[in-house]
Amino acid sequence: MLDIRIQNGLLELLKQKPLNDITTKDIIESAEASRKTFYTNYKDKRDLLMEIEGAIITDLQEALKEDRKCLTQHSSFPDKEEIFRLSQGSFAHTVQVCSDYREVSRILLSPNGDINLLTRIKRITYSEFMHRGKLLFYFNSQHPSTNVHPSPIPVDYLFEIYTGTLTNIIVHWVRSDNRISTSALREIMGYAQTHSPVELIYLTNFDEQADPNQPSHHFNS
Amino acid sequence: MLDIRIQNGLLELLKQKPLNDITTKDIIESAEASRKTFYTNYKDKRDLLMEIEGAIITDLQEALKEDRKCLTQHSSFPDKEEIFRLSQGSFAHTVQVCSDYREVSRILLSPNGDINLLTRIKRITYSEFMHRGKLLFYFNSQHPSTNVHPSPIPVDYLFEIYTGTLTNIIVHWVRSDNRISTSALREIMGYAQTHSPVELIYLTNFDEQADPNQPSHHFNS
Numbered sequence: 001m002l003d004i005r006i007q008n009g010l011l012e013l014l015k016q017k018p019l020n021d022i023t024t025k026d027i028i029e030s031a032e033a034s035r036k037t038f039y040t041n042y043k044d045k046r047d048l049l050m051e052i053e054g055a056i057i058t059d060l061q062e063a064l065k066e067d068r069k070c071l072t073q074h075s076s077f078p079d080k081e082e083i084f085r086l087s088q089g090s091f092a093h094t095v096q097v098c099s100d101y102r103e104v105s106r107i108l109l110s111p112n113g114d115i116n117l118l119t120r121i122k123r124i125t126y127s128e129f130m131h132r133g134k135l136l137f138y139f140n141s142q143h144p145s146t147n148v149h150p151s152p153i154p155v156d157y158l159f160e161i162y163t164g165t166l167t168n169i170i171v172h173w174v175r176s177d178n179r180i181s182t183s184a185l186r187e188i189m190g191y192a193q194t195h196s197p198v199e200l201i202y203l204t205n206f207d208e209q210a211d212p213n214q215p216s217h218h219f220n221s
Numbered sequence: 222m223l224d225i226r227i228q229n230g231l232l233e234l235l236k237q238k239p240l241n242d243i244t245t246k247d248i249i250e251s252a253e254a255s256r257k258t259f260y261t262n263y264k265d266k267r268d269l270l271m272e273i274e275g276a277i278i279t280d281l282q283e284a285l286k287e288d289r290k291c292l293t294q295h296s297s298f299p300d301k302e303e304i305f306r307l308s309q310g311s312f313a314h315t316v317q318v319c320s321d322y323r324e325v326s327r328i329l330l331s332p333n334g335d336i337n338l339l340t341r342i343k344r345i346t347y348s349e350f351m352h353r354g355k356l357l358f359y360f361n362s363q364h365p366s367t368n369v370h371p372s373p374i375p376v377d378y379l380f381e382i383y384t385g386t387l388t389n390i391i392v393h394w395v396r397s398d399n400r401i402s403t404s405a406l407r408e409i410m411g412y413a414q415t416h417s418p419v420e421l422i423y424l425t426n427f428d429e430q431a432d433p434n435q436p437s438h439h440f441n442s
Contacts, residue, residue, distance in 0.1 A: 020241040083419050115336040153409050158425045162418040164389035172381040196417045197383040198304050204379045
């Protein structure tokens with residue numbers, strides 16, 4: 001069971017040093033809790049970390065499943081306009097969960113955090129992509145369009161590009177100091193699915209925005 | 222200076238356990254080298270790791286800079302066909318460096334490896350993106366095309382999507398057991414820049430390829 005004081009005790013420490021340099025004693029002191037409280041709830045610091053990550057993963061999975069429900073009404077081979085429109089609803093709960101866990105996941109995704117959390121998140125998004133792909137694109141069916149470059153790309157690279165891009169956007173949002181709204185985030189997720197990176201360059205207004213010569217903070221972390 | 226025996230000694234150990242669980246003594250034993258050889262070249266294990274990563278980073282930076290040279294001859298506002306074509310040359314050395322360092326970076330990018338290496342790689346690609354963006358798209362200039370969705374996306378999200386996608390593809394390639402050729406890799410990098418993820422789905426032939434229900438190995442690592 002998650003004890004909020006102990007959880008925050010660990011998270012505060014992770015702002016300063018990596019998990020490997022943190023002892024159970026540190027966590028108990030930082031949480032101002034007793035040894036008994038710690039050991040009643042957790043076997044060790046790794047057990048505590050897994051409980052925190054487990055809660056994020058479970059809520060994320062449920063949100064993705066909930067959001068999937070709005071993908072039952074659409075045309076047979078939705079075009080980019082329709083995908084863009086569907087995107088608004090089909091990530092609503094998911095983005096909300098990311099917002100709820102923003103502070104926690106920001107710490108866990110930092111260099112002091114857990115390198116495996118991102119892998120766990122990618123595993124979920126991968127599985128969700130398969131579910132949605134079947135609903136939206138009838139994977140294994142033939143699409144009527146003809147293509148300029150007919151040579152296909154390997155399925156595993158497609159997944160990497162599709163789910164990797166959406167995951168990157170959310171992780172970037174979680175890490176950013178300059179937080180945009182969840183609805184703006186969902187809109188960007190819509191663009192990223194339906195526009196190529198080159199098209200996105202042409203959509204971007206470089207004049208009115210922050211100096212692109214300055215990397216955003218998380219590249220320096 | 223990089224001592225190849227000692228470097229390989231560390232890399233062999235990282236296949237089995239994380240850096241934090243590895244001692245200098247372990248490395249010396251694994252390398253079948255003397256303490257003297259180790260301490261003549263390195264201060265400690267972290268110093269050794271930084272030397273290995275430093276070599277990768279330097280070579281990657283030089284390759285990107287070399288590849289940038291082929292971006293001087295092109296039209297004012299290159300369309301996707303041209304970007305696709307340019308992609309073949311403009312990542313040639315870069316992809317070769319990734320190929321040369323494939324085994325090493327595969328270990329360093331694994332869960333036992335260094336969470337910061339990916340951040341360092343992203344920092345380089347970010348800076349390269351700025352250079353190339355100025356050559357190719359005249360950042361801060363106006364493009365003549367009109368857009369269906371005129372609302373711009375923030376510059377930092379654009380960078381995340383553009384360089385993040387290319388980095389993901391290369392990292393996926395490095396981690397894959399099923400290795401495709403470097404020219405096939407460059408072609409995928411071309412597609413990923415010039416086609417939206419939704420378009421890529423329609424380009425992919427799901428029938429002729431491996432079962433997409435099976436996640437590729439690195440999700441299970």
